[in-house]
Amino acid sequence: MPYFDNAATSHPKPEITWKAMEHYLKQVGCNPGRGGYAGSIEAGRIVFAARERLKALFNAPSEKQVIFTPNVTYALNFAIKGLLSPGDHVILSSMEHNSVVRPLRFMEKHYGVKLSIVPCDRAGRLDPEDVRRALRENTKLVVLTHASNVTGTILPVAEVAAVLRESEAFFVLDTAQTAGVLDIDFQALGLDFLAFTGHKALYGPPGTGGFVISERAAERLVPFVQGGTGSKSDLGEQPDFLPDKFEAGTANTVGIAGLGAGIQFVTATGLEKIREHEQNLTRLFLAGIEGIPGVRVYGPEQMDERVATVSLTLDGADLGEVAARLDAEYGIMVRSGLHCSPLAHKTIGTFPAGTLRFSFGYFNTEEEVLTAVEALQALAREY
Numbered sequence: 523m524p525y526f527d528n529a530a531t532s533h534p535k536p537e538i539t540w541k542a543m544e545h546y547l548k549q550v551g552c553n554p555g556r557g558g559y560a561g562s563i564e565a566g567r568i569v570f571a572a573r574e575r576l577k578a579l580f581n582a583p584s585e586k587q588v589i590f591t592p593n594v595t596y597a598l599n600f601a602i603k604g605l606l607s608p609g610d611h612v613i614l615s616s617m618e619h620n621s622v623v624r625p626l627r628f629m630e631k632h633y634g635v636k637l638s639i640v641p642c643d644r645a646g647r648l649d650p651e652d653v654r655r656a657l658r659e660n661t662k663l664v665v666l667t668h669a670s671n672v673t674g675t676i677l678p679v680a681e682v683a684a685v686l687r688e689s690e691a692f693f694v695l696d697t698a699q700t701a702g703v704l705d706i707d708f709q710a711l712g713l714d715f716l717a718f719t720g721h722k723a724l725y726g727p728p729g730t731g732g733f734v735i736s737e738r739a740a741e742r743l744v745p746f747v748q749g750g751t752g753s754k755s756d757l758g759e760q761p762d763f764l765p766d767k768f769e770a771g772t773a774n775t776v777g778i779a780g781l782g783a784g785i786q787f788v789t790a791t792g793l794e795k796i797r798e799h800e801q802n803l804t805r806l807f808l809a810g811i812e813g814i815p816g817v818r819v820y821g822p823e824q825m826d827e828r829v830a831t832v833s834l835t836l837d838g839a840d841l842g843e844v845a846a847r848l849d850a851e852y853g854i855m856v857r858s859g860l861h862c863s864p865l866a867h868k869t870i871g872t873f874p875a876g877t878l879r880f881s882f883g884y885f886n887t888e889e890e891v892l893t894a895v896e897a898l899q900a901l902a903r904e905y
């Protein structure tokens with residue numbers, strides 16, 4: 523059964539991921555940082571190892587600057603709600619996911635935060651000069667997705683980072699669609715906040731994610747969670763050192779064990795190899811569906827401007843029905859609709875019906891892609 527919804531969550535997970543989770547649950551099972559006995563120390567070691575792997579993957583300044591959250595949505599909420607004050611100005615692109623747009627709209631409504639949405643073109647491309655033009659003296663945050671979950675378009679993050687060097691604004695990057703596929707160097711880019719999710723191309727389980735934070739952002743960020751950390755328990759206040767300042771309560775240790783193993787898989791396989799395989803599948807798919815009557819493809823034509831996510835429409839067809847028929851008649855799993863990104867669909871002209879989205883992962887094969895091409899050819903003849 524070809525699974526082409528890797529932009530939602532990757533499936534299957536590598537064996538190493540679920541083996542690490544099984545190991546933790548069966549052999550360890552204790553709470554990290556909460557006791558001096560062997561099981562607790564081993565659990566702490568598992569969490570620390572995952573932090574270290576994330577530090578290496580993103581070239582974070584230290585593993586202490588890697589913070590775990592339940593997913594990238596929580597991480598983005600941390601940045602948006604913890605760094606903004608009433609009246610601050612924020613820049614975002616018109617390709618953002620609702621995990622950026624909704625907390626920002628909330629801050630606009632309740633705290634008078636001002637938003638500038640920089641329009642991307644119909645392929646989802648952003649001009650960094652538009653970010654420069656949108657900057658104001660009181661711009662506190664620039665929040666960008668690294669790649670669109672609708673069109674796969676990669677945004678020019680290095681160029682925007684260069685623009686922001688002249689500004690005091692914090693640069694927040696949503697790497698939900700790129701972590702584990704593209705090389706992301708936190709220090710070289712000069713990022714303040716890199717938000718990641720564990721269950722997509724990092725091949726961890728659902729319920730994992732987090733952020734890497736710069737020292738200057740960590741000083742300013744007001745955490746919206748306080749509680750037990752297993753450290754400085756005599757204090758009535760949250761410790762102010764990292765990572766404890768931003769992590770409270772029992773960690774998702776089993777999830778973090780799986781995430782740590784997922785990153786091990788990514789690192790051992792190599793980002794280049796993963797990217798190359800996914801690009802080959804995307805190229806094969808795009809070539810196969812080119813010229814099918816009624817099929818329109820969105821996003822950039824250049825392969826180096828996109829990740830392995832392809833959105834399309836089929837003239838005259840209800841895309842929800844097409845997705846259901848692909849599932850029922852061909853065993854092909856894809857997603858139709860707005861993909862939690864209505865703003866992106868307004869940008870590319872597919873709102874409100876949305877698109878049919880095929881997103882490929884490392885475990886997909888060329889045979890699976892060709893099956894999808896044949897299925898689309900057959901369905902297009904009918905509509």
Ligand SMILES: Cc1ncc(COP(=O)(O)O)c(C=O)c1O
Pocket residue numbers: 529530593594595596619621667669670671696698699719720731862
């Ligand atoms: C660009 C982007 N940002 C944020 C998210 C939210 O991810 P999560 O549900 O893991 O928080 C997604 C997931 O689809 C995404 O594609």
